[in-house]
Amino acid sequence: MIFNSFFTQIVMAVLAVGILYFYVHPTFTNIGVIQDSIMQYQAEKEKVDGVNERLVDLNSRMESIPPESNQALMTYLPEEVDQMSVSRDILTMTEEANVYLESIRYDKTTPRPTDKDNNFIRHNFSMSVSGTYEDIKLFLSKLEQNNYPLEVSKLSISVGEDSLMKADMNVVTYSYTNTI
Amino acid sequence: MPDSSSTSFIPKRNPAQNEKRAGRRKVYIGTFIVRTLFFAALVGTVSVYAYEQKLKSTLDREVFSLNNSISKFDEAKMDKVLTFDARLAQVNFRLEHTASIVKLLNAIENSTVGSVKINQFNLERNNDTDFAITASIVTDSFDAALFQRRVLENDDFLAVKEISDLALTTTPPAGPLFSEIEGAGTEELEIGFKATISISLDKVPHTAAGTIETLPAVEIAPASADASGNMIDEVLSSEPEDVNQEIL
Numbered sequence: 001m002i003f004n005s006f007f008t009q010i011v012m013a014v015l016a017v018g019i020l021y022f023y024v025h026p027t028f029t030n031i032g033v034i035q036d037s038i039m040q041y042q043a044e045k046e047k048v049d050g051v052n053e054r055l056v057d058l059n060s061r062m063e064s065i066p067p068e069s070n071q072a073l074m075t076y077l078p079e080e081v082d083q084m085s086v087s088r089d090i091l092t093m094t095e096e097a098n099v100y101l102e103s104i105r106y107d108k109t110t111p112r113p114t115d116k117d118n119n120f121i122r123h124n125f126s127m128s129v130s131g132t133y134e135d136i137k138l139f140l141s142k143l144e145q146n147n148y149p150l151e152v153s154k155l156s157i158s159v160g161e162d163s164l165m166k167a168d169m170n171v172v173t174y175s176y177t178n179t180i
Numbered sequence: 181m182p183d184s185s186s187t188s189f190i191p192k193r194n195p196a197q198n199e200k201r202a203g204r205r206k207v208y209i210g211t212f213i214v215r216t217l218f219f220a221a222l223v224g225t226v227s228v229y230a231y232e233q234k235l236k237s238t239l240d241r242e243v244f245s246l247n248n249s250i251s252k253f254d255e256a257k258m259d260k261v262l263t264f265d266a267r268l269a270q271v272n273f274r275l276e277h278t279a280s281i282v283k284l285l286n287a288i289e290n291s292t293v294g295s296v297k298i299n300q301f302n303l304e305r306n307n308d309t310d311f312a313i314t315a316s317i318v319t320d321s322f323d324a325a326l327f328q329r330r331v332l333e334n335d336d337f338l339a340v341k342e343i344s345d346l347a348l349t350t351t352p353p354a355g356p357l358f359s360e361i362e363g364a365g366t367e368e369l370e371i372g373f374k375a376t377i378s379i380s381l382d383k384v385p386h387t388a389a390g391t392i393e394t395l396p397a398v399e400i401a402p403a404s405a406d407a408s409g410n411m412i413d414e415v416l417s418s419e420p421e422d423v424n425q426e427i428l
Contacts, residue, residue, distance in 0.1 A: 013214045016221035024221070027228045034235040041242035048249040055254065058261045077271050120270050141282045144386050149274055152281045155303040174274060176267050 076148050077176045081123045086173060089146065090127065097139035099131030102166075120174040124153070130166045133157075149173055277308040280386040284311060284379055291335045295324045299372075311384075313338075313377040316345075318370055325371045338377045345374040 083106040094101040104127040129139060136157065143150040153170045160166035281303070292298065300316040319325045325346075332340045349370045 009211055009214045012218040016214070016217040019221040019225055024224050024228050027232055031228070031232055031235055034232070034239050038235065038239050038242050041239065041246050045242065045246045045249050048246065048253065052249065052252055055258055055261060058265075059257050062261060062264055073267065073271060077267055077274070119266050120274070137282055137285060140285070141280075144278075144280055144282065149278065151278070151305070152303070153305045155281065155301075157301040159299070174270075176270060178263055178266070 072147065077120065077174060078148070079176050079178070081121075081173055081175045083123070083125075086123070086125060086150075090125065090143075090150070090171070093142040093146070094129055094139055097131070097135050097142055099129045099135045099139045099167075102128040102130060104128075107170075119177050121177050123173050123175060125171045125173070126169075127171065128166060128168045130160050130164050133165050136165055136167050143171065277381060278386040279305075279311070279381045279384045281384075283384040283386075284313075287337050287379070287384065288313070288315070288377075291331050291338055293324065293328050293331055295319055295321075296328050305381075308381060310381055311379045313375075313379065315375045315377065316372060317375055318372045320369055320371070322371060325373060329373075329375075332375055332377070337383055338379055340375060340377050342376040343373055344376070345372070347372045 087104050087106070090104060091101055104125060107124040107126055129136065131139070140152065143152065149172075151172045153172045155167060155169045157165055157167045284303070288298075288301075297318045298315050299318050300314075302314045304312045306312055317325075317328060319328060329343055332338060332343070349372065
């Protein structure tokens, strides 16, 4: 029989080794790669699904915030600061506190080192007020109670005319800048 | 006559030899291995091919599934949420670093002894960490100055960094910044020094409750001296008291 011939057996052996080496082995390697890919895709899909679920959850929470709270947030950190409105608010506070607003000026502000990590822009207002010490304190407390931040970054109190005190101060407010 | 069987051209059979050939089937181990290997390779090839196809199909399904999940992602919604979150974080940051100047002034008042005048008060906020305060303090005796220094240095609330620019001057009483000292004759003894103080923002946080607490104190005495007796304008306008007598 032809199958029993030595030559045939050599050919069969060579074929078997060839098949194992040139097809089965690379295919096994490829199977490993495909299995890894499948696991990676499954993991990524889980992540994406997780993000989608989280997004839906956060969005629903965001939409459940009352409009007035949302408005308060926007007022506290607006996207733009209207220097005229801020100046008017400060003038109103000085009137309520019975201090005299001598001057107010909007200064362009240089960012502080800590600002680079933050998404806000500082807006600086320089002003001078005069009045009694108590009235100046009342004015400062009104600044603190404002519905958007008016932080005193510099304050110099000295005695002015007629035993009134003069306070020169820098007040900072912030606007939000979207860098996302 | 020779035997006809030995002269025949037909080869003779050896009966013993025939029996031996019929009963012997040789199994070669090499042939067995080669055939096994060959068929195993064929079966393996088919199996591996089928498994690979199955995995490829699974991978295709996973890719499709991932793409499907990605397509469900709403980028606009994400931007909206991220922006809102960032704004909230910034507001939170600002709220955490809000400080009350009124509280700070109250703290300064509480650590200012009665016979001391503050001529000049400067405050500067250092980023979001602390306030640097420089106060030019004037008093009428070394005892009062020493006592004021001790009060400032022992104050847990204020961190006195430096007391400097000590100066003794004798000036005639004039202007609202100065007060007459009883028994000093026509001249006024003035001992001035500068106190550099630091207050951490954490120590004067602005709270709604804190502001409400401070408001009555602000409204009670717009100009007149009250029991605290150490507010700056009051100190500036009132007659200096003998601190040593009060304290000792």
